Amino acid sequence: MYKIRNKSIALLLIMALLFIIPGCGQKGSAGSSEDVIKLGFLGAKTGPVANYGIPGEKGMKLAIEELNAKGGILGKKVEGIYEDNKGDSAEIASIATKYITRDKVVAMVGDPCTGLTKVAADIAQKNGVVIFSPGATGPGVVEIGDYVFRNTLLDVFAVPAVVDWMMKEKGWTNFAIITSLNNGYSTALTPVFKEAINKKGGKIVLEDSINDGETDFTAQVTKLKRSGADVLVFTGYYTEAALIMNEVKKQNFDITLVGGDGLYGQDLAKLGKDAVEEKVIFYCGFSSDQPSPETEAFLKKYREKYGEEPDMFSAQYYDAVMILAKAMEDAKSTDPKVFKNELAKLKDYLGVSGKTTFLPNREPVKSPVCLITVKDGKFKLLDKIEVNVQ
Amino acid sequence: MDAWFAQYVDAYYLRIMVLIGINIILALGLNLITGVTGQLSMGHAGFMSIGAYTAAILTLHYGTSFVLALLSGSLMAAFFGFIIGIPTLRLEGDYLAMVTIGFAEIIRVFFLNFELGGKAVGLYGMQQYTTFSMVFILVILVVVLNWQLLKSRYGRALYAIRENEIAAEACGVNTTGMKVAAFTMGSFLAGLAGGLYSHYMGYIAPQDFGFMRSIEILNMVVLGGMGSIPGVMLGAAVLTVLPEMLRIVADYRLLFYGALLVILMIFRPNGIMGDMRLYDLKQRLRTKEVKTCRS
Amino acid sequence: MFWEQLINGLTLGSTYALIALGYTMVYGIIQLINFAHGEIYMWGAFAGLFLVTVLGVNIFVALIGAMIFCTLLGMLMEKIAYRPLRGKSSRLSALISAIGVSIFLSTLMVLLRGPNTTRYPEVLRVKTFSLGAVEISSLQIIILLVAFLLMAALTFMVQKTKLGKAMRACSQDLDASYLMGINVNRIISFTFAIGSALAAAGGVMVGIYYNAVWPYMGTMAGLKAFSAAVLGGIGSIPGAMLGGIILGVLEILGVAYLSSSYKDAIAFAILILVLLVRPQGIMGQKKMKKV
Structure with a gap:
């Protein structure tokens, strides 16, 4: 008896599965696409x-x-x-x-x-x-x-302008770059930064990597501390940026993190608190300011x-x-x-x-590039750079 | 055939059916290793990724024909299965599980750093060579070959290793050799499925073949019924369709998925179709009436 | 820089060790890879977060509170998802059940808290001490200390108390222990409780250390801790501690001196090599195969 019941439960489950599929199919196609x-x-x-x-x-x-x-x-x-x-x-x-x-x-x-x-x-x-x-x-x-x-x-338009700004406005010449390896955005952005830095005559003193989803960046930050970099370019997302800056604060030294619009998430300030306060700068095409x-x-x-x-x-x-x-x-x-x-x-x-x-090839041109920093836990416009693309 | 088919079935269903087919091939491969031979492998996605990447790189960068690429991918996966299999299959149970997990992770990290494979972005732009009819025919082929293998002398030797390795060895089964053979064949099928997958999706990235993917394949085998061909096929189908269906419950779908796994294991600890083999199923259908009377 | 990196590694390793203990103890008794263990660790971290931010208690009270919570969670999990399977099914179906629990628990947390990383409040003032050229933070000292204390307490309990004796008996032979009058179910439940409490402690400390917790943190940590347990010899308690520390140190030194791109690969490659040379792990005992 017991065996039979088990089997019928399994059978019922399967039957239920098979019947629900067509069922949920119907729902989507209701309502004609005309009106x-x-x-x-x-x-x-x-x-x-x-x-x-x-x-x-x-x-x-x-x-x-x-x-x-x-x-x-x-x-x-x-x-x-x-x-x-x-x-x-x-x-x-x-x-x-x-x-x-x-x-x-x-x-x-x-x-x-x-x-x-x-x-x-x-x-x-x-x-x-x-x-x-x-x-x-x-x-x-x-x-x-x-x-x-x-x-x-687009990164290819914005990055050269940003690198230029870092070197001219801030006088940073020694760059450290950290890439997030399992992040396609980051691995695509890093070469763009590297090319721009090399072209403008900057020096890359440290290249390192992390992975999205990790929390332990102690080894990378200890290396960074000893590298003599003026600025850290991080090409990944906001969560990891905040965690890196937390670790920087814990290891008691001072460096600014610069990145792309992958850093644009409210969580940057929420996670980083005073560790990211005026210490993170990123570019993007929108600012509420x-x-x-x-x-x-x-x-x-x-x-x-x-x-x-x-x-x-x-x-x-x-x-x-x-x-x-x-x-x-x-x-x-x-x-x-x-x-x-x-x-x-x-x-x-x-x-x-x-x-x-x-553009004729359908690539968008957006201007200006906004440089954003975190102030009092909010995103604040730091500077605007006009971009000219012909 | 595909054009004819597309008239009657919409693309969404067709897609799910192709994915079911690919998953059946994957799961049958793992079934040989884990279900039949009893060697817990938790890195099947690693072998799948080898096949997927090899085939994709061949068609994308070297312009090889799809069939050749598919075959090379499968052979490459089989080769790695063989290489990994020889030393590691001396390990037992969960140590083997750990090594397979580790190997799959190493492969994933390798592809994350692999220039030709597009690093984290992965490869995209593969032509959709994989068609429903092709998957359908391959599934039938794989099932028939599996069936023939399992009812042969070698198949029974594999089952014997699962049931009791020492006893099997005592009966003259070359256990290490058989285990390596099963592992290699399983990896071959994983590579085949990988090649089909990459040329169906048109896009692959290292994170598609992570640890959770391996777990998903293992679920198909265990849920359907270890060692049973129809069971594993059912498991693959159910676990491909289930997430699609559960899309109605949106946010809660993984919650249901997790709970369903637990419940199914409590009520059907040996999987939906237990150790049922195709042969038994035929037998059972024939004796159905008698059985109902008895119970 | 070497000494600083070593301390980084020891701190990371001690958190791995705390999680690995749960894997190894459960495995030692019922030969189950408790996949949901990483999720227990994650729930422990969030329980600590809740206690600190919502109830505003002291961090050490929160640590104990999280441990108690996870003790209950671990026992509940064992009762619902594993006990009904025991004895009547293969180890693999128990494994799938564990995977189910793991998916369930992490999704539940996503539904409760959202998928994003949450900040852990700074509950301890971080001071940096300089020993010559080496800098060590007060946080690292506290984590190492707490981990050490917990492991010492566990060793004492397993070696010196009656309960510990029963646990050791169960890990040697479950059936025989049952015949000797040990309430096997209770001991198993207790093992889950202890393992979960240690994982919770690990979770809270990781939260404090890195200032962040997120619902998927258990997956990779669980995988690493499981590797640590296997490296040390699964089933062996000192092995799990040693395995955790070794894995943590290797990982950090790998990033520092080899390549951070291949970090995980290095850790796993070493693990595989060790297993090939010593299949039973560093401190595991070789079991005779019986017919």
Whole structure:
């Protein structure tokens, strides 16, 4: 008897599994794609890069809400679909396929990470759906095809300007570079920094590496202390940057950490507290200290809705949705085949995250570069550098 | 066939089915090592990554044909399985588990530093050579070969090693040789699955083949039923579909996944299909009525 | 720089050792790799965080509080997920159950606290002492001291008390111990309790030391600690301590003098080499194979 019961439980479980799959399949395909415009969100809501995805989702939701309040795009309602890709490449591939074939989205907004964007972009390109990344700053993204766009401050434009600033304004000439090995963003950014430093005549005195997710950086920081570097360039994300600075403080010496917009996460100040206070500088394309009226209005709405400060990702997701809406309006079509051409013509678009222009190869140019530091636990604009790209 | 198929099944389902197929090949490989021979390996993803990277690098950088790349990837994985197998299979049980974990980690770190493999960014842009029909045919091939192997003399020798190694040795089974052979074959299948995977996803990175991946494959084998071909196939299918289904419960899906593993193990400690072999299944179907009467 | 790096290594190693003890004790008795042990360590760290930030207690009270909490958590886990499996299933299904518990516990923490790293408050004033050219922080001294005290207490308990005697008996032969009138279930439960308490202590100290805790911290730490236990000879208590310290020191020295890019690979490669030369680990006992 006992045996039989066990087996029937197992059988029931399997049957249940097999029946639920088609069940959940039906849900997605309900509602025809004719009367609503669907946009798919790509980003992590859990996992190690959730700090980029969560504010991004908020920015995207705000933008869609605003569009619908104004009557939608071309008179159609806009609907966002928000799956969590956990920062995992297999997951994002699965979600992108689901968005395209099941939900019939016209465009996907995301992902904040370069590597993941490439995975989704490949799928989007093959299926003729627009993908718009509000975060991918590394190389090799728009090269995937003419359905792929992004509105970020590219590292190759920003880094030389930043290195120049460090050497001229601060007089730092001896650089230490730490890379996060298992972080694609970091391994792509390090060579950009190295090239810029070498070109401008700086000296790299220490090259070291860590891994994302580790907490023990004692050995690296002890090495750094003895290296005689004027400044530490760290190319990874905010969490590790804060932990490195904590260790620097514990080992009782003084150095500034400079990095890219991977450091742009509220957790930097929360984790680092006084260890990062005016000791971390990073560049990015958005600062809430920018006085432009568009930004002002966005800040107000965002604070009202969520009761917190927006960051670069919320602003860039917001802009991405708005730019997509503008392209569809201008093209008078919601067909990705048609409005992608309109999108590529974007010039001097004044968004909440600064001015964006797409070059003929669809690479974005954003100006100015904002240098941000942490003051009193908040991000403060330190300096602005104009970038000229021809 | 694929074009015909695509008319009736949407791409999302097709994708899940291909992934199920790849996972079946992976799990059957591990089944040979852990399920049948009883050698706990927790680094199967490492061998998978060798196959995936080898095949991807060959098609991307050297323009080799897919079939050749796939074969080279599998052979490369098998070669490493062989090399690792000879010294380590002298170790027992959990020491072996540790060495396999360690080896998979070393491979992962190697790929993180491997210029040709794109370091942490990984490789992308592989053509989607892997098609549903190809995976389907390969799965059938692998299953049939597995089945033939397991019911042969060698298969019974492998089972004997699991049940009692010393007794098997006493009966004249060359246990070390058989274990290394099983390990090599398992690695070959892992490499094959890896090659298929990389040319289906079009993107691979070292973190795709981390420790959790190995654990996932082990789960498929144990959950389905160690040593049982239909069981392992079912395990692979269930564990591929389950995360997709649990997407409805969004944030709670991993919570359910974890709890389900515990519950299943409590109620079905030997996996869903125990040690059931294809042959037994046929037998059972035939004698179904009699059995119901008896109980 | 060598001495400073050595101290860094010893501190890291002593936290590995505390976690490794739990693996080795449980393994010694029921031959189960308790995969959820890393998660217990993580929960211990968060329990300490909760006590310090929400209840505002002294850090040493928080340390003990976290240890008590994890003791209960460990026993509960054993009762729900492992005991029903004992005796009627293979070791592998117990292992899968442990993996299930591990996934469950880490996801639960993600749901409670979010996936991000949380700052551990600075509960102790950090002072740096200079001994000649070598600098050592007060934090490192405290961690080494606490770890040493806990390990000494454990050794005393296992060697000198009746309970410890029962534990040792169980690890030698479970069935025979049962026949000798030892309440085997209680001893197993107790083993989980002790191991979990030590892991919790490790968690709280890691939190203080690095000022950070996050829900996935248990996975890699657990893997490393398990390697440490195997390196020292799984089942052997002094072996786990030694293995942890060795692994920690090797890792730090590897970063300092070899290459930080291959840090994890170096640690695992040494582990594999040691196992090939000495398959039973450094302090493990060679077991006779019985038919």
